[in-house]
Amino acid sequence: MAGIVPFLLHLIFPVRCPLCGRAGSCGCVECIKEVLSPNFSLCIKCLGPYPCSEHSSSFPHYWGARHEGMARKLVHLLKYENNGALGVSMGMALASYVTGMSADALVPIPLHIGSPRLFNQSRKIAQGLSLKFDIPMRDCLAWNVEVAPRASKGSTRSELPENSFKVTGSLGGIKTAIICDDVCTTGATIQKAASSLAKIGIEVVGSISFTVGKGPKL
Ligand SMILES: [Zn+2]
Numbered sequence: 001m002a003g004i005v006p007f008l009l010h011l012i013f014p015v016r017c018p019l020c021g022r023a024g025s026c027g028c029v030e031c032i033k034e035v036l037s038p039n040f041s042l043c044i045k046c047l048g049p050y051p052c053s054e055h056s057s058s059f060p061h062y063w064g065a066r067h068e069g070m071a072r073k074l075v076h077l078l079k080y081e082n083n084g085a086l087g088v089s090m091g092m093a094l095a096s097y098v099t100g101m102s103a104d105a106l107v108p109i110p111l112h113i114g115s116p117r118l119f120n121q122s123r124k125i126a127q128g129l130s131l132k133f134d135i136p137m138r139d140c141l142a143w144n145v146e147v148a149p150r151a152s153k154g155s156t157r158s159e160l161p162e163n164s165f166k167v168t169g170s171l172g173g174i175k176t177a178i179i180c181d182d183v184c185t186t187g188a189t190i191q192k193a194a195s196s197l198a199k200i201g202i203e204v205v206g207s208i209s210f211t212v213g214k215g216p217k218l
């Protein structure tokens, strides 16, 4: 009898929080917050502490956890098991550890050309951030070039061409933006996205990702 209520809940809501197992939750914001922690912001050019004495034209990158352990597992559940609602909760949890972020729009890194994914995981995280920060999301970027989904081991994306992205959506009235990604490995992708927005007069004042790979200075 004791197990009948969770069983019935599971029939009605056939999902469970991957952290606490609660039926009907795709991922509790409070559970995900336990996986993250407040972190110092990073220089997007070298992933060292921000402000950076070597890169005066850089902007701060905010992040929730290193790309390892349970944080990495959550990114994988979001991307490979099509748990889109989890991504929104991940964005909301991430927002609770970041202060002082202000911009006219949140811009997610788009899916790669030909991606088999059902949805853009970075957009889901941006949706959660948007709800908490009360900053509108503008899904306005598209890849111009075909690249491997992630830099392979030992390589970087610093060789990405300058015109890696194009702006596809309307950005009227937007002067500043924050770029959002699920994982930041080298910062190269975010920097190219920032260049494409700069070309149409939008200043990128920061970027944010759920996790950060082990950068050279982390
Ligand atoms: Zn939970």
Ligand SMILES: [Zn+2]
Binding pocket: 043, 044, 045, 046, 047, 048, 052, 053, 054, 055, 058
């Ligand atoms: Zn730097």
